Amino acid sequence: MQNGPLFSPQSDEGHSNDGASWDFSTKAVHAGVFPDPTTGAIMTPIFQTSTYVQESPGQHKGYAYARGKNPTRSQLEAALAALENASFGLCFSSGMGAIDAVLKRLRPGDEVVCGDDLYGGSYRLFTRQYEPMGIRFHWVNQTDLSAVRAAINAKTRLIWAETPTNPLMKVADIRALAALADEKGVLLAVDNTFASPYLQNPLDLGAHLVMHSATKYLGGHSDLVMGFLATNRKELHEELAFILNSSGANPGPMDCYLALRGIKTLHLRMKAHCENGQAVAHFLVAHPKVGKVYWPGLPDHPGHTIAAAQMRGFGGMISFDLASGRIEDAMKVASSTRLFALAESLGGVESLIGHPASMTHASIPREQRLASGVTDTLLRLSVGVEGVRDLLHDLESALAGV
Numbered sequence: 001m002q003n004g005p006l007f008s009p010q011s012d013e014g015h016s017n018d019g020a021s022w023d024f025s026t027k028a029v030h031a032g033v034f035p036d037p038t039t040g041a042i043m044t045p046i047f048q049t050s051t052y053v054q055e056s057p058g059q060h061k062g063y064a065y066a067r068g069k070n071p072t073r074s075q076l077e078a079a080l081a082a083l084e085n086a087s088f089g090l091c092f093s094s095g096m097g098a099i100d101a102v103l104k105r106l107r108p109g110d111e112v113v114c115g116d117d118l119y120g121g122s123y124r125l126f127t128r129q130y131e132p133m134g135i136r137f138h139w140v141n142q143t144d145l146s147a148v149r150a151a152i153n154a155k156t157r158l159i160w161a162e163t164p165t166n167p168l169m170k171v172a173d174i175r176a177l178a179a180l181a182d183e184k185g186v187l188l189a190v191d192n193t194f195a196s197p198y199l200q201n202p203l204d205l206g207a208h209l210v211m212h213s214a215t216k217y218l219g220g221h222s223d224l225v226m227g228f229l230a231t232n233r234k235e236l237h238e239e240l241a242f243i244l245n246s247s248g249a250n251p252g253p254m255d256c257y258l259a260l261r262g263i264k265t266l267h268l269r270m271k272a273h274c275e276n277g278q279a280v281a282h283f284l285v286a287h288p289k290v291g292k293v294y295w296p297g298l299p300d301h302p303g304h305t306i307a308a309a310q311m312r313g314f315g316g317m318i319s320f321d322l323a324s325g326r327i328e329d330a331m332k333v334a335s336s337t338r339l340f341a342l343a344e345s346l347g348g349v350e351s352l353i354g355h356p357a358s359m360t361h362a363s364i365p366r367e368q369r370l371a372s373g374v375t376d377t378l379l380r381l382s383v384g385v386e387g388v389r390d391l392l393h394d395l396e397s398a399l400a401g402v
């Protein structure tokens with residue numbers, strides 16, 4: 001094999017963590033990938049193939065059929081696992097495909113304790129597909145550990161946590177949830193999409209499984225849809241790999257290549273998201289037309305202390321309320337920014353603005369939505385990596401119009 005900072009691909013025993021001591025930035029560039037042994041190509045080839053030629057029946061090079069394994073995907077899985085300090089990683093065709101694989105391990109009668117303000121797609125999957133199959137979900141405010149404890153019983157098999165949450169950026173204490181999960185013998189899985197591995201590593205805090213919508217910060221360029229799961233538990237990994245192969249929510253090699261390309265700059269992008277996020281949050285706090293601002297980096301944010309302890313930065317996701325309380329004003333601001341594009345999703349290099357009440361959270365009954373703090377005038381920003389002066393100017397102009 002060629003020289004260069006090699007990080008061997010994942011074997012049945014997990015990937016050899018020979019870059020474990022590297023800086024996050026070094027891992028983002030080098031972990032999991034290696035020059036192509038046949039040509040020396042420094043970038044991982046896109047193995048656009050469905051099958052692999054065998055030497056004799058059953059004798060192959062570890063790759064038999066591309067639903068189960070693809071070399072482009074294998075390198076991405078090792079790269080992403082390294083970013084989460086995990087021994088094992090698996091990529092899925094979408095974040096929802098990854099979450100679905102975790103839930104497929106459950107059986108009728110099993111119970112799950114999950115957050116009361118989950119990503120809408122998770123809520124839909126849990127309530128529309130798994131509840132009718134006999135899985136029971138307990139929706140609790142996971143910033144309240146006693147509420148989580150009270151919801152656990154002998155049938156509980158999984159705690160599904162998301163932190164920070166969407167859109168109110170609630171922060172759950174992963175270490176405390178992990179200690180509780182260990183005490184009760186249940187699995188703790190954390191949806192780490194909003195933080196990205198640059199800001200937060202749930203497995204290091206004691207979680208057993210970490211999930212990402214790689215569609216967001218990991219891909220980083222709004223050009224792919226993908227999911228990811230990582231764990232240090234070999235048996236759990238094997239079960240999930242079995243589900244991936246048998247259910248077929250596998251990503252294609254082109255998307256794996258795009259994700260590999262994306263994560264090489266994850267550290268640079270996240271640094272810019274955090275810096276711009278901080279500037280935008282402080283701008284909003286000082287603006288007379290703005291009410292509450294939700295960003296975990298603000299000292300009066302309820303989750304600030306825990307976020308400061310378990311995250312390495314506060315990211316670029318910010319929600320804010322308009323002081324006027326008029327929904328027309330929120331609609332107007334959301335439609336009059338020029339750099340902040342009006343769209344769902346998050347985590348790309350470009351800034352986005354969204355109005356949860358009419359977009360991501362429109363399916364939640366109004367009373368329930370208001371009770372949880374998602375008001376008619378709440379706006380959510382995914383702050384991108386553009387020039388901060390331009391972003392502030394864009395928000396200033398939009399706010400001036402109401």
Ligand SMILES: *Cc1c(COP(=O)(O)O)cnc(C)c1O
Binds near residue numbers: 095162191
């Ligand atoms: C987008 C998202 C998902 C779902 O991921 P897809 O890639 O869109 O399937 C799950 N959780 C969170 C927090 C998300 O933002």
